Amino acid sequence: MRLKETIIVVCLALGLGIISCGPEHVIKIGVVAPLTGDVKTFGESTVNGIMLAVEEANRAGGIQGKQIKLFISDDKNDPTEATNAGGKLIELDGVVAIIGSVSTKCSLPLADKCQVARIPMITPTSTNPKVTVTDDGRHKEYIFRACFTDSFQGIVAARFAVETLKVKTAAIMFDVGNDYSRGLADYFKRLFEERSGKVVAFESYQKDDVDFSALLTKVKQSKPDLLFLPDYYNKVGLIVKQAYQLGLTCQFLGGDGWDSPAMLEIAGKEVAGSYFVNHYSADDPRPEVRNWVQKYQARYGQKPDAFATLGYDAALLLIAALRNAPNAKPDEIREALSQIENYPCVSGEISFDANGNPIKRAVIIRYNETGQEFVTSFTPEE
């Protein structure tokens, strides 16, 4: 009996060994994104974009004859889950690079994990500067991103508020426990004040809050021309609805976290007439964008949002790097990524600066009763 069991165990072990020791016919890429929870449309769009890019590359023959295989992991927009997902992808699945995560608070711990494990990571959409830079200002050399940063987004929002909307006073409400929200609130406040705007209310709330009536009453009391809401669509929808209920009727302005097909459903008609900063607009007449919108609509039956676009762009950058990395080893991929220059992507031509951040333009989009419309764009040089 004992012998029989031993034989079975040995056979199983050998069997597993044979499978895992065989030559790699695929290149394994990990994806970390929030597919459930409070920002699930972000994750779904991003993964749709990534899958489209990978399908195209695989159909065109893959990378040096090898197909790309995606390992997709859900982080539920929770930093702990993001760390676990990263650990699983690196240690169990053996991926050579990771695309992810979507929100800043998840990308921060994931970036630390990848940096230590020396696995290149490219976040499609996390805008907080600290994702690619350590606290003492050095670049985490394995970490890149496909989007602009909040310091630039803050400039764009402040310039739009002062130059186009001509507002004098602003109120800001942000989630104190969300690195993205807090970071963007701080940038906007500083840059708005630099342009001689006055911040009349700077109020924070917490992650699970749903009742904003007290804070909004306080904001209303300060009579701002503009209310800046740097948070994700679910929270923004709640705040905007309750603001309307309290009779607060100033202009609303937000960041790229506002871009979601679910925004109109959640915020209702109350959000119409509000502006936000974004990475791209589906109305952009550039041929790359036209072509991309067509392709995406044919595959998924809806217009791509910025998350889908940045997911696609991040995958394009990684695929380009894989083509230049002879053996698809993590260190070679990192090297190839850092050398990318003026690579044509949907959201613009991408080159990385010294901190792994692309330099590209931002757009302003307005919500109307039925959807989004392009308003204007800002380029970094100006």
Added chain:
Amino acid sequence: MTYFLQQLINGLQLGFVYALIALGYTMVYGIVRLINFAHGDVFMVGAYLGFFAIASWRLPFPVAIVVAMVGCALLGVLIERLAYKPLRRAPRISSLITAIGVSLFLEYFTSLKFVFGPYFRAYPRPFAVRTYELAGITISNIQIIVFGVALVLMVALTLFVNRTKTGLAMRAVSFDHQTAALMGINVNNVISITFGIGAALAGAGGVLYGIAYPQINPFMGIMPGLKAFVAAVLGGIGIIPGAMLGAVIMGVVEKLTEVYISSTLRDAGAFAILIIVLLVRPSGLLGKKQKEKV
């Protein structure tokens, strides 16, 4: 002054919703000495039932509240029969841990994709939002509905407990199980009715919460549940008017701390009140002094 009154109304709105949840805690504690930690999740189920009644079945709003109340009452009775009744003679810690288990079960089971799903959903409002200006204070029809429904339910509950035979039986059972049973009261039925009524109130609270703060998810019950529990303790657990008073105080203190001190200290402010009250009056605001039996 108008600003203060406006903030007071915001606090009262929250307090009234807390009150509907706190009543369930206090009634169940009064009758079986159990802190039913799954109560916040029953509140969540109520919010979802209201959501489906309005969004999927297109029922009018008052009917949606009734659907949520009936559904939650059944759920409450079911939980009592399956989870707590077998443990009624066991040490109290066993039922307490079971209650936490039921709570986690409800949260994660409803998170499954084929139940409610792990998503945040926008709560539908079956009517347009209107606001009224009254001497500088803005009041919305949503606030009026929250106040109205909560008040009606609380008055109805008070009348039920004090004026009906079943209410008398409930009070008798909460006083002494064995004596009540000797007097011919069916203790099991009375306990089931208590769970049912408590859960129905939480269900109505869920729907009101949903229309007031229009976003729901399977974990939405945790924080309101905890706050309502604290409110029940603050007012004197086991005492029905105490739960209402405690809840209204909690709601108002929370909102006033948020605007006059700091939003990050909001929960600290609410819980500080609890600590102070319990130091001065250990059995709660309306609690009677009890001599410790040795």
